[in-house]
Amino acid sequence: MPIKLPFRPRRDSVPSDLWVQCPGCGEMLVEKQLEKSLRVCAKCGHHFRLRASQRIALLADAGTFQERDAELVSVDPLGFVDSKAYPDRIAAARATTGAQDAAAWGTAEVGGIPVALCVMDFAFMGGSMGSVVGEKVTLAAEHALAARVPLIVVSASGGARMQEGTLALMQLAKTCAALARLADAGVPFVSLLTDPTTGGVYASFAALGDVNIAEPGSLIGFAGARVAAGTTGEALPEGFQRAEFLFAHGFVDLVVPRAALKETLAGLLGYLRPRPAAARREAADA
Amino acid sequence: MPIKLPFRPRRDSVPSDLWVQCPGCGEMLVEKQLEKSLRVCAKCGHHFRLRASQRIALLADAGTFQERDAELVSVDPLGFVDSKAYPDRIAAARATTGAQDAAAWGTAEVGGIPVALCVMDFAFMGGSMGSVVGEKVTLAAEHALAARVPLIVVSASGGARMQEGTLALMQLAKTCAALARLADAGVPFVSLLTDPTTGGVYASFAALGDVNIAEPGSLIGFAGARVAAGTTGEALPEGFQRAEFLFAHGFVDLVVPRAALKETLAGLLGYLRPRPAAARREAADA
Amino acid sequence: MPDRALPPVDEQALAEAVWSRVQTARNVRRPHTLELLGTFATEVRELHGDRFFGDDPALVCGFATIDGIRVVFVGHQKGSEVQENIRRNFGMPHPEGYRKAMRLFRMAERFGLPVVTFVDTPGASPDAASEERGQAEAIASSIALMTTLRTPVVTVITGEGGSGGALAIAVGDVVLALENAVYSVISPEGCASILWRTPEAARQAAVAMRLTAGEQQALGVVDRVVAEPAGGAHADPETAARLLGAAIAEELRRLTAIDPDALVTARYARYRAIGAYTTTAEPARGPAPDRRRMTERIRDLLRSGRTVVGQAEPVARSEEVDG
Amino acid sequence: MPDRALPPVDEQALAEAVWSRVQTARNVRRPHTLELLGTFATEVRELHGDRFFGDDPALVCGFATIDGIRVVFVGHQKGSEVQENIRRNFGMPHPEGYRKAMRLFRMAERFGLPVVTFVDTPGASPDAASEERGQAEAIASSIALMTTLRTPVVTVITGEGGSGGALAIAVGDVVLALENAVYSVISPEGCASILWRTPEAARQAAVAMRLTAGEQQALGVVDRVVAEPAGGAHADPETAARLLGAAIAEELRRLTAIDPDALVTARYARYRAIGAYTTTAEPARGPAPDRRRMTERIRDLLRSGRTVVGQAEPVARSEEVDG
Ligand SMILES: [Zn+2]
Numbered sequence A, B: 001m002p003i004k005l006p007f008r009p010r011r012d013s014v015p016s017d018l019w020v021q022c023p024g025c026g027e028m029l030v031e032k033q034l035e036k037s038l039r040v041c042a043k044c045g046h047h048f049r050l051r052a053s054q055r056i057a058l059l060a061d062a063g064t065f066q067e068r069d070a071e072l073v074s075v076d077p078l079g080f081v082d083s084k085a086y087p088d089r090i091a092a093a094r095a096t097t098g099a100q101d102a103a104a105w106g107t108a109e110v111g112g113i114p115v116a117l118c119v120m121d122f123a124f125m126g127g128s129m130g131s132v133v134g135e136k137v138t139l140a141a142e143h144a145l146a147a148r149v150p151l152i153v154v155s156a157s158g159g160a161r162m163q164e165g166t167l168a169l170m171q172l173a174k175t176c177a178a179l180a181r182l183a184d185a186g187v188p189f190v191s192l193l194t195d196p197t198t199g200g201v202y203a204s205f206a207a208l209g210d211v212n213i214a215e216p217g218s219l220i221g222f223a224g225a226r227v228a229a230g231t232t233g234e235a236l237p238e239g240f241q242r243a244e245f246l247f248a249h250g251f252v253d254l255v256v257p258r259a260a261l262k263e264t265l266a267g268l269l270g271y272l273r274p275r276p277a278a279a280r281r282e283a284a285d286a
Numbered sequence C, D: 001m002p003d004r005a006l007p008p009v010d011e012q013a014l015a016e017a018v019w020s021r022v023q024t025a026r027n028v029r030r031p032h033t034l035e036l037l038g039t040f041a042t043e044v045r046e047l048h049g050d051r052f053f054g055d056d057p058a059l060v061c062g063f064a065t066i067d068g069i070r071v072v073f074v075g076h077q078k079g080s081e082v083q084e085n086i087r088r089n090f091g092m093p094h095p096e097g098y099r100k101a102m103r104l105f106r107m108a109e110r111f112g113l114p115v116v117t118f119v120d121t122p123g124a125s126p127d128a129a130s131e132e133r134g135q136a137e138a139i140a141s142s143i144a145l146m147t148t149l150r151t152p153v154v155t156v157i158t159g160e161g162g163s164g165g166a167l168a169i170a171v172g173d174v175v176l177a178l179e180n181a182v183y184s185v186i187s188p189e190g191c192a193s194i195l196w197r198t199p200e201a202a203r204q205a206a207v208a209m210r211l212t213a214g215e216q217q218a219l220g221v222v223d224r225v226v227a228e229p230a231g232g233a234h235a236d237p238e239t240a241a242r243l244l245g246a247a248i249a250e251e252l253r254r255l256t257a258i259d260p261d262a263l264v265t266a267r268y269a270r271y272r273a274i275g276a277y278t279t280t281a282e283p284a285r286g287p288a289p290d291r292r293r294m295t296e297r298i299r300d301l302l303r304s305g306r307t308v309v310g311q312a313e314p315v316a317r318s319e320e321v322d323g
């Protein structure tokens, strides 16, 4: 049963007669057509990156996404300056993307099933995780725990946000702690890994799904491929750190093309039902 | 602090002027000398196999081992006959070894710490595990759980006893079930793997120690080396299925020469203390 | 079951009958886990990967719905032709197969889903790489985990139940076996090689090990034998699957009504009780356990079962074993 | 801590002072986990193996007794010369290192032993084989496990606390840092390569990331800075170890008095609270959280800390950072 997945019109949508070149096959694609095919190249299947709003439109039942905590914004705890001051980088990212930070979370329904949905946005500073992203993932998990609804997190990130230093690193601990509580309580978590999911995001919540799903061809890894190649001095395996590589090595349950994602998610959620709050596990301690 | 480990005189000890050839280095060793060196070749360090009584003398504080359930003996549930009937094989093994079956268990102290100790005997039908061995391991584990004392099992076995068919196979489940209860209750289990520990014994309780210790050079594996070689058609890695191979692959905590075994065990038991019965783990279920 | 007086057994006919079961259990066209589920289950969703090393095609896991009951399934998977069989390693899992199974067992417990396992393997893969990655550890851990799962576990021996590689996913609250399934501590060929010193003696070994479903039921290792259509499951896979699906659903309904703690206690008791031994102790030392009686009872059952090897309990059939 | 008026900071001197900390933290003669334990602990018994794939010499685990308290220790282990450093992969663990740590964490919980971790790594090993075996999964799982351990966890940053490879064993009830230790989200060289587009800018990156122990304390990431002897721990390893051992024992005594459930709740709260952000919401929407105030407080602390980077709290010392 095919599910219709129309994208809602975007504020920042480009003129409909614009052309884009596919990085997969080099084909010139009409933007309007690309939009209709869920931003998947009709010729080679290359999955273009999605903005958070597009991802939400793809996965959530129409009109069900209610954003929460949209007002959270980054500060500059370290007074971090490289070639630019961190506040200036944030301001620039806001202006370019129209987003407040690299993640949005809210309540939604997927195939009629209520969920907590958190979606990352690579367009905002490479989807880097600072305190705001960590907080939103954690708030989503805590909502899932309290409301006993499944948690879905869609990752797209280059890793932790260096400009927030170890405060960004600690978001790995904060998010993993929230997920550990979810697992203990029998509330399901589906991690959807999209291009790219690397560094501290993959090394924390994104790796910990009860079910991990990846989009085809997504780059998913801990260290950069250049670093890995430099370490061994050997040629990297074919398809290194791509979704299919992760699948072959046992870290991803399913590699699912974008057009089948929602149906797959909804189908899995039929099984991944939160355990009733009353059911406690006590150790068989004699 | 060296611990004296005298073997008690054995009923079945051989004349003291007998010579044995070391399978490790070919050296001819005087039986009496070999006995003094804990049946370890002074030249190459080859560890000769020990009988259950010798193993108990090595590990238990002198005079502390109290055997339990010594009266358990095998029956012939399948009416199994190959070139010999199973009851005849058992009778022959009893006559040759002076043992009732391939394991003995009892209470003991190791370095003053009360333990449940179960010791296998390869001399009895290749240390094969039938219902009696499975029952003794399980009884030892159940005693450890009830008395809240550490469990030590010394394995030496070619695997499950074919003559008891799936009843032998089910001893894997029975022993693992008892160990799972032990782990849930926070009662420690130290598995000592000696030459050889293979097949169904290694694929059940012997693999599941909180700490796994092996004697140097012991053959430890699931399938026979000939089978493994036949499967791949390639040369087997050096030292395949030996204690040091298992150590390198992460399945054995320590490879300990026989002379240091008791001191190591006693030292570890200083840390591996059963959790008090009152301390139950309840899930952090919100 | 009454202790009937029986005519002497024809050893040759018996061996043929037993060996025909072994061959049927191994028939390449026999429906395997995914084929069975494809018939009697809906919404089958396979999941992959052990989160450590790889995904093992010899052992399949996922979600399925059986007669309206949502379950986690775990099963060995053989191929039905050569290429597929090579890819699936002839249903012989590697350690990552068992570790994937364990991941799914834990998930089943976490979300309160019953587990159904399908057993059909010559044994765990004995290759050197599997030894390196801890085949024995994986099997032992999976067995131990299954004994503690706080959710119903229904196990079906569908084809070959070979040794520890089978048991690793076969610790159930109830163990069913298809009528032509076999279950043994070692393959007949392996047993023959060791005890008869030639694999040629596989038939004798098969007889000696009492590996047929009916004998396993008599031993208490299998609880219930599920009938296959005449000629075996491969002759009519759809009917075979339908009969099995109904039996599984029945067991699931029974078990899901039981409190999880009671299930785990009963599962422990089930395996705790298996084994046949006696004592040398004098009667004076106290009342002897009824272990001897149990053993004798088993032997009586087996003796009486010699002419009805593998007779299915639930469905009366005309086909005879020596046919 | 009062908000003092301070003279303008000499940026050059600051960078030198910070970089000298980085160099001290990386000094090859600096005592590492086993050397530290060898001094202040007794009955040290290392355990090995992850039960999946291997034993990682870059991460050591086992039992030790600290001032009479039996603990499980887990720590990165660098070598003190080239061959040993190669063998130990310069303290960069593979996935099997973290999986060994997890095994020991679970064992600690099972037997009610407190955990002490020693953090000293440039980061987890970034080699291709570690990617294949799930470096990220191992780190994430270890972090998640540590957050739920029902036993006290004392963490010490002893040298380099580099990124997720450090955090994987650094989720403690209390986090200590040696005075010359550094803790950062990425190595200074890595940060410089990405943001300054040249590893030459490592010093600027080190300053910008506020990676010194004192700054990390001001940020709330580190709870307590433990003084080192003059010249750094490598100048007098025995004194350094003795001071650290005393601090660990003190924390252990404090934490072992607390109920495990309360520990886990407090540990969650500790990490839950870390982060600095504000809201765009109008005041009308309700009382704003004091997050802005917390952030400002941190910035004040850092600003005031600019001349006392890494100043140890517990022990007064004469050495100055700009020396
Ligand atoms: Zn294309």
Ligand SMILES: [Zn+2]
Pocket: B022, B023, B024, B025, B026, B027, B041, B042, B043, B044, B045, B046
């Ligand atoms: Zn020798």
